[in-house]
Amino acid sequence: MVTLAIDIGGSGARALATDDPDAPGTEARELRWDRARVDDEPGQVVELARSVLGGRVPDAVAVAFPGSLDAAGVVRRWPNRPWWTGVALTARLDFGVPPLVDDDAYLAALAELAAxxxxxxxxxxxxxxxxxxxxxxxxxxxxxxxxxxxxxxxxxxxxxxxxxxxxxxxxxxxxxxxxxxxxxxxxxxxxxxxxxxxxxxxxxxxxxxxxxxxxxxxxxxxxxxxxxxxxxxRHGAGSSLRGALLAARLRAPSCDERTPT
Ligand SMILES: [Zn+2]
The missing domain is CATH 3.30.420.40 (ATPase, nucleotide binding domain)
Structure with missing residues (x-):
């Protein structure tokens, strides 16, 4: 099962795609916002996610995000980066399965409590x-x-x-x-x-x-x-990403559900 976790923050984004989150060598890739492309920061996240997926289709995706979304998955508010308002985030980060987008601090707390x-x-x-x-x-x-x-x-x-x-x-x-x-x-x-x-x-x-x-x-x-x-x-600055990974795996369909009978 391929799980994709993304953490979007004020200075950039991190992403991790893995079959086994505990396997050695499973490391996140990170980007710092390109100031020359401030209007397309969501596009930078899409590129990062595609690079860690390497052509694989994920079974589950979770995104740690500091702003709030409306019911349609559109960014309603992110006070520190107001130019994200109106971005259709869940649609932009749909790589074949709808992403779970949740509060970054909540997901970080989930990982720290699990630890x-x-x-x-x-x-x-x-x-x-x-x-x-x-x-x-x-x-x-x-x-x-x-x-x-x-x-x-x-x-x-x-x-x-x-x-x-x-x-x-x-x-x-x-x-x-x-x-x-x-x-x-x-x-x-x-x-x-x-x-x-x-x-x-x-x-x-x-x-x-x-x-x-x-x-x-x-x-x-x-x-x-x-x-x-x-x-x-315990996860340092990577708590939100680790929490997104946990949340994605909890949400993913079981192997039985995905196997055609
Ligand atoms: Zn305040």
Missing amino acids: RPEARPDGLFYLGLGTGVGGAWAQPGGGLVRCEPGHLIVRPDGEPCSCGRRGCLQAHLRTADAAWALALAVANLAEICAFRRLVVGGGTSGPALLRDVAELLPRVARPGTDLPRPEPA
């Missing part, structure tokens, strides 16, 4: 730091819930955000106050969501930031709060 089966009873919050900040929460023993932690306001009248307001977490991650902003957001999330595991991934995460957040958290949280220590994503 930590022991974390399920503890609850887990995943934060994906990139051009924006996505996330998903698994309550103790429960399934994953999508959320938008990037737009938690950490400083009224702070930095302007792509959502039109000021002081959102994701706007402050580009500043020298990034660790403070993240610690405040996590402390606030811990007040309303039950989780003992905090996984931080995405392209702009790093050990120094996680260390600073771990140090700041006790200073900004309510005294006595049982705070999680931030831990890095």
